[in-house]
Amino acid sequence: MELDEVAARLGRRYWALLLVLTVAPVLVVGFVMSGREAPAVAQTRIEASGSVTDAAVGDAGVSIVVSQVSAYATSRNLLTGVLKQQKIDRSPTELAKKIEVTGLGTATIVELAVEDAEPETARKLADAIGGAVVGQINQSNRGALNERIDEINERIRDLEKELAPLAREASGPVPDVGAMNERERVQAELTDLRSSRAELTSELTSAGSASVVQPAVLAPESNPMVMLAAIAGLVGLVLAILIAVVSEMLRPTVPGQRRVARRLGVPLLGWADRGPRELADLGRRTRLAARREGVGQITLVGAPGPLPAELVSTVASAVYGDETKLVAPQEARLDEPKPDGTKPDGPDGEGDGPSVNSTGPAEPKTSTSVVRAGTAVMAKKPSEVAQRKRTPVPSREPCHVHAFKDVDPGADAGAGVVVVVGPVTAVSGLETVRDLVAASGWPLLGVVGIRKIKG
Secondary structure (H helix, E strand, O other), rough: OOOHHHHHHHHHHHHHHHHHHHHHHHHHHHHHHHHOOEEEEEEEEOOOHHHHHHHHHHHHHHHHHHHHHHHOOOOHHHHHHHHHOOOEEEEEEEEOOOOOEOOOOOOOOEEEEEEEEHHHHHHHHHHHHHHHHHHHHHHHHHHHHHHHHHHHHHHHHHHHHHHHHHHHHHHOOOHHHHHHHHHHHHHHHHHHHHHHHHHHHHHHHHHHHHHHHEEEOOOOOOOOOHHHHHHHHHHHHHHHHHHHHHHHHHHEEOOOOHHHHHHHOOOEEEEOOOHHHHHHHHHHHHHHHHHHHOOEEEEEEOOOOOOOHHHHHHHHHHHHOOOOOOOOOOOOOOOOOOOOOOOOOOOOOEEOOOOOOOOOOOOOOOOOOOOOOOOOOOOOOOOHHHOOOOOOOOOOOOOEEEHHHHOOOOOOOOOEEEEEEEEEEEHHHHHHHHHHHHHOOOOOOEEEOOOOOOO
16 A cells, blocks of 8 residues: 555545544643643752762763762652751652753753742752752762761770870880780771771762752743643644544545546546536546447446436436537528529528528528437538538437436346546445446446535
């Protein structure tokens, strides 16, 4: 199936569904959002640094920083403490949904945004949450090191208190060998502890610390109605397309009259509702198709369903349109004088009388003479009539056109089938036409297009 055929199926048959399901959500969003003020958004920037984030480079490091800050900023304990400290009546769960953390390039600086209906409240919450997040990050990065350094300092103080008595006992008049050994052990331990404290202090310095690099500021006001309306319209359009696809799977159709003709393997004979010129072309093409198949009758079939009588009459008139022949009204030429110089007599026996045609009342001398064999009249000048006086014009056998419901099954005469279709035709209707052709043995002449089949 070609892409243009798919688009034609959706556009011609389901255009109303596509339009309604696209426009209706947009109108609903516009109605719901009308009169509502856009919430205020406060933004603050935080530099989060740590051993893990410093080791990672590029997008990986940014992702780690954003995840870390977002985890702290949306934690229930932190938000509960911030709300209690700022004395703001908000739900921690709802507040967590209104917090957004985004990275800024490949640096370890992130932007924390807080949304609230009141601008001043949004700014206070952004500042308080940013400060609390910085404290949590610093506690996470340096808390263990500080605890270890505090433990070492406390142990050093205890050892220094033990060292003074041991030194006095070891340096007395009678040196105590045990005290001397204990003093050496304490001094060695003090040396090790001081070395460990120096290493931890160096590590603490290199670990870095988080900080607020920009206090909270209010973001420019924006109206989300346009974006929400666009999203709603897009969702409605996708839903409409899905409904159309399911409907086409259950009841497939063929869009366009020319595609129907290609499906059936016959020509598109013309259009029945595009004016006299198209009707004349339709009649000529239909007669040519009937002559090619050697049939004298044409059966109009809808795909599917019966056709209205008005449509059948229109097509029949187009086929009968120019079946007219000319005859000589008299044995003598109307403009040829008698041997005695007088003009021929009229119908009342007097000269210079009016001429008479074979199908109507008397006409003036300058009128034409025609005989109608179908429904249309072809007029000729008197001189042309005189030239055909001795040459009879053969009359073309009429080509009868009727609806399928008027077909006499007992008739021996064969007929050709012409299918009348609208803009969209069900595949089941084409199968019905094929079954008719197979059952009757009649040739399929072609397809007649119409904008809409009524009745």
